Structures are given as structure tokens and as C-alpha cells.
Amino acid sequence: MTAEARQAPSRRPGPPLWLLLELTYRCPLHCVFCYNPTDFPHVATELDTGEWLRVLREARALGAVQLGLSGGEPLVRNDLTAIVAEAHRLGFYTNLTTSGVGLTEERLAALKDAGLDHIQLSFQDSTPAMNDFLSSTHTFELKSKVAALIKKYRYPMVLNVVLHRLNIDHVEEILAMAERMGAEYVELANTQYYGWAWLNRAQLLPSRAQLLRAEQSMRRFRALVGSRLRIFFVVPDYFETRPKPCMNGLGRVFLAIAPDGVALPCHAARMLPGLSFPNVREASIESIWYDSAAFNHYRGEEWMKEPCRSCPERSRDFGGCRCQAYLLTGDAANADPVCDRSPHHHLVTRAVEQAAAAATGGQPLLFRGLRVRKGAG
Amino acid sequence: MESLSEASCPAVGRGFRLQWESAQDAHVLLYPEGMVKLNPSAAAILTRCDGARTVADIISDLERVYSIEGLGEDVLAFLRLALQRGWLEFRQ
Numbered sequence A: 001m002t003a004e005a006r007q008a009p010s011r012r013p014g015p016p017l018w019l020l021l022e023l024t025y026r027c028p029l030h031c032v033f034c035y036n037p038t039d040f041p042h043v044a045t046e047l048d049t050g051e052w053l054r055v056l057r058e059a060r061a062l063g064a065v066q067l068g069l070s071g072g073e074p075l076v077r078n079d080l081t082a083i084v085a086e087a088h089r090l091g092f093y094t095n096l097t098t099s100g101v102g103l104t105e106e107r108l109a110a111l112k113d114a115g116l117d118h119i120q121l122s123f124q125d126s127t128p129a130m131n132d133f134l135s136s137t138h139t140f141e142l143k144s145k146v147a148a149l150i151k152k153y154r155y156p157m158v159l160n161v162v163l164h165r166l167n168i169d170h171v172e173e174i175l176a177m178a179e180r181m182g183a184e185y186v187e188l189a190n191t192q193y194y195g196w197a198w199l200n201r202a203q204l205l206p207s208r209a210q211l212l213r214a215e216q217s218m219r220r221f222r223a224l225v226g227s228r229l230r231i232f233f234v235v236p237d238y239f240e241t242r243p244k245p246c247m248n249g250l251g252r253v254f255l256a257i258a259p260d261g262v263a264l265p266c267h268a269a270r271m272l273p274g275l276s277f278p279n280v281r282e283a284s285i286e287s288i289w290y291d292s293a294a295f296n297h298y299r300g301e302e303w304m305k306e307p308c309r310s311c312p313e314r315s316r317d318f319g320g321c322r323c324q325a326y327l328l329t330g331d332a333a334n335a336d337p338v339c340d341r342s343p344h345h346h347l348v349t350r351a352v353e354q355a356a357a358a359a360t361g362g363q364p365l366l367f368r369g370l371r372v373r374k375g376a377g
Numbered sequence B: 001m002e003s004l005s006e007a008s009c010p011a012v013g014r015g016f017r018l019q020w021e022s023a024q025d026a027h028v029l030l031y032p033e034g035m036v037k038l039n040p041s042a043a044a045i046l047t048r049c050d051g052a053r054t055v056a057d058i059i060s061d062l063e064r065v066y067s068i069e070g071l072g073e074d075v076l077a078f079l080r081l082a083l084q085r086g087w088l089e090f091r092q
């Protein structure tokens, strides 16, 4: 990296191109792998319509252009259409992530009218519901109905399925189901271990053998359906030796606003210690993005420790995920332990090994002469 | 799919949006969770693809506005690329 780029922190960063509004933490579902914080604030603290609209206007004025609307389940808010309409008027490209619960035709027609650009239907149910899904019972019917509506209103049908140990063996069935539903894109995203998912990691992390089988099924299916159904498969980073370039570097393009107005450089960053994240109720988006200590903290490279500090790859991956570094090593400035150059990499490989040991327990273990039944996990 | 000719009327593809971004000082093309920043010639072509004008109209308009002859091949090459990427489509 050149000397010029190294001075980057003192220069004004670019605008927050990508704005994510987590409109609510309320959700009719209860996913074991939800990345929402485990101590989520009460509904009463949610921003009201006027406050969300002000956030949109201020961020747009700075140059924000992509808008994500998520939650929780954003359809729980009855001002969703008003928020979309204002975002559209301001020139945002609007993306809605929904479980589909509550997406009636009336609602979808209103959202389309308001200028909603894109919908992602996520499949994020807990285990009994996953069984529903696989056995074509009511969840499947709900999703199919919503999928048909999405197509009727001329949106591409994008299905997102979160994978973990309990469903990763069913990738083939999941894809077949997606095809029957008429999906055009399927994203199979492996669970990321923050929030609830972190607490349940021991039950959710798949084994390497499961992962390889899933990838094989996915490839077979992909060859079968060709471009009719495009499949994206996101490998869980625990199985890699280099971290993901998280958020393209904190504070560079991404700005998330939590339901209570707290501004975050990543939706999981609330857990990072020692930073006090500003609230849109008390500060403008401009001062939050450019001037707040929390947003400036992980910009540039000053904060980095070895091995990242002198690593030639630091401008590619920015040392990985701060939250993961913190959760696993206790220090958010360490290298993401997914990296095999990290002195803490063994924490990741050990978790994977433990997962492999636990995953073989899917079948009860039988020892000669002595029966040991392992919990179903 | 209809093949590209001087009589086709291309329009910005479904799911894409073309707009001027003053923060980027450029036209951009927006699509789900992404953005391409367009150079001035790409923008000059795409902003003329309104589904009503033919390719021939677009070429002659560009030649007139920029006072250059013989833009046809370059415009066609760009349109082909844009169609391939889904930035443009033909409206029935």
C-alpha cells in the first residue's frame, strides 16, 4: 500500500453508500441462528416514522444510494410503505428482506406502488418449521403463496436460506423446493456466528464432511437446472484460512441503524466494547458518519495489531471481522482468528473439530454391550 | 430474445435503475445491493435508451450532439455488452 493511502484516516472517507435500516427487532419467528442482539431493546424504544424519514433524507443528502430494509420482520411496522415511498422519492434503490409473514397482496401492491425495487424472501425458521418446509406443510404453503405474489408483481424471486448443522444435509431438498416455488435466485448462506447464533454455535456449526456433501449436492443441482435457477453458496468462514473483508472495512461504505436509532458500522458491531455508538436521536447522520469516535475508530490501519499491521493482505481483508475477533479472542483489534496467520486460529479449528465430533451424534452412538444415546442436538 | 439491430428499441432492464448521482458526479446504474458508476459515454448512450427510440435514432442523436461521425460501431458494441449484462432489455 502506498504512503498516500496510508494517510487515509485523516482524509474524509467516502459517503455511506449502503444504508441499512433495521426497522424493528420484532419478528413473528424465533430463529435459533438469528444474528440480532440477544438483549434486544423493547419495542417502545423504536424510532417513529418521522425519525426514520429524517434518517433517510440526511443519509441520502450525504450520497447514500442503496437502502436495505430489514429487521426483525419489517412488515411488522405499519409505516413500511410510507418509508419505502419516501426512500424512492429521494432516489434510493430499495431492498426489502422479509420472511414473507404478513406479505398480503394488498400490502405488496402498495409497496410496489410506493416504488419498492427488490425483495428477498428469507427462509429463517427454527427447526420444527424447517421440518415443515421439508415436508411441504404450512410454511411451504405460505412461502409459495408469497413467492407467487412476488412474481405476479414482476419482481425477481430471490430466496435466502440460512444453513446450519440441522438443515445443511437437506440442501438438495431445499433446492428442489425452491425450484418448485419458482425461485430465480437462491442464496444458501451459512450461519454467521453472532447474537443468538453465537450462543447456539455448538449446536449449529456443521462438520466439514457435511459442508463438503452440501457443496456436492449444490453443484449437482446447479448442473441440472442451469441458468433457470441461480444458486449462490456462501461458505461459513470458520472453514476458511482467510477472513472475509468484513463490510469492506468498517466505516467505509456501510451504515446500519438499529431499531432504537443506534448507528452502527456493521449490524453486529453493537457488541464491540469500548465504543459508544451514536444515536440518530441525538446527532445528525453527517456528524455520526464523519466525526463520531465510534465510526472513526476502525477506519484506516492505526488500530491494527500484529500480524495484520505488517501483513501485505491487510488492504484486501482489513484484518477480517472485528466482532469475530472480539468474540473469540476477547480483543476486537486482533486479527480475525479465521485467518491462519492469527495466533488464535486454533480457536476456530477447535470449534470445527468439536462440531465434527458432535455432528456424528446425529445418529445415536452404539457401543458394543453398552448403549449411549446422544442428544439430537 | 430479439437480436440487436438498428430498428430495436432498448430500455433499461427490469430491476435496474439509471440516475444522476451528484455525490459521485456521475450517472450510476443501480441494481439489487449494487451500483455501477458510468463513464460519460456509457451514460450518454444509456440515458437515451427509453424503449421508444430506435438504435438508429440513438446513434444519429449522439453524432449530432457530439458532432462526431461514425459512432455506430462503438454504440452497437456497448449496447451488446449492456444487453448481455441485463442493463438493457427490449420492451414488447
Ligand code: SF4
Binding pocket: A242, A243, A307, A308, A309, A311, A312, A313, A314, A315, A317, A318, A319, A320, A335, A336, A339, A340, A341, A342
Ligand atoms: S494477518 Fe490480518 S491482514 Fe493478514 S491475512 Fe490475516 S487477517 Fe488479513
Ligand code: SF4
Binding pocket: A194, A246, A247, A266, A267, A268, A269, A320, A321, A322, A323, A324
Ligand atoms: S464486523 Fe463482523 S459481524 Fe460485523 S459485518 Fe463485519 S463480519 Fe459481519
